[in-house]
Amino acid sequence: MLSEKISKMLNDQVNLEFYSSNMYLQISAWCSSKGLEGGSHFFYKHSKEELDHMYKLFNYINDSGNIAIIGKIEEPPKSFSDFYSMIEKVYKHEQHVTKQITTLIDYCLSNKDYTTFNFLQWYVSEQHEEEKLIKGILDKSLMVQKEHIGIYMIDKYLSKISRDTTSS
Ligand SMILES: [Fe+2]
Numbered sequence: 001m002l003s004e005k006i007s008k009m010l011n012d013q014v015n016l017e018f019y020s021s022n023m024y025l026q027i028s029a030w031c032s033s034k035g036l037e038g039g040s041h042f043f044y045k046h047s048k049e050e051l052d053h054m055y056k057l058f059n060y061i062n063d064s065g066n067i068a069i070i071g072k073i074e075e076p077p078k079s080f081s082d083f084y085s086m087i088e089k090v091y092k093h094e095q096h097v098t099k100q101i102t103t104l105i106d107y108c109l110s111n112k113d114y115t116t117f118n119f120l121q122w123y124v125s126e127q128h129e130e131e132k133l134i135k136g137i138l139d140k141s142l143m144v145q146k147e148h149i150g151i152y153m154i155d156k157y158l159s160k161i162s163r164d165t166t167s168s
C-alpha cells in the first residue's frame with residue numbers, strides 16, 4: 001500500500017503522461033496541417049509511447065492496493081509560430097517531466113518507499129532517452145533554421161528516425 005502522498009504524486013504523474021500524449025497527438029495534427037508527414041508520424045508514434053508511460057503508472061498504483069484517479073487534463077497548445085518554436089516547447093515540456101520524476105524519486109527515497117523508488121528507475125532512464133532524442137531534433141532545427149530548405153530536411157530526418165526505431 002502506498003502512502004496517501006505518494007499515491008497522489010503518482011496520480012499527478014498519470015495526468016502528466018496523459019497530457020504529454022495529448023500534446024504530441026495535437027502536434028501530430030499540426031504537422032499534418034503543415035504538410036509535414038515525417039513530423040506528424042513521429043509525434044503520433046510518440047503520443048502512443050506517452051500513453052504506455054501512463055498505463056505503467058496506472059497499473060502500479062492499482063497493483064499497490066491504491067486506486068488510480070484520472071483527473072482533469074489540461075488542453076495542449078494547438079498551434080505554433082514555426083517548427084523550431086514547437087520543438088523548443090516539446091524540449092521544455094520533457095525537461096519539466098524529468099523534474100517531476102526527480103521530485104517524486106526524492107520524496108520516495110526520503111520517505112523510505114524503496115519499492116516505488118525502484119519502480120521509478122525506469123522513468124529516469126526513459127527521460128534521459130527522451131531528452132536526448134528531442135535535444136537532437138532541437139539542435140538540428142537550430143542549425144537549419146535560417147535555410148530555406150531547413151524544414152524539409154528536418155522532416156526527412158524525423159521520418160527516417162521514427163521508421164528506423166522499433167516502438168518502445
Ligand atoms: Fe512520458
Ligand SMILES: [Fe+2]
Nearest residue numbers: 020050094130
Ligand atoms: Fe516524454
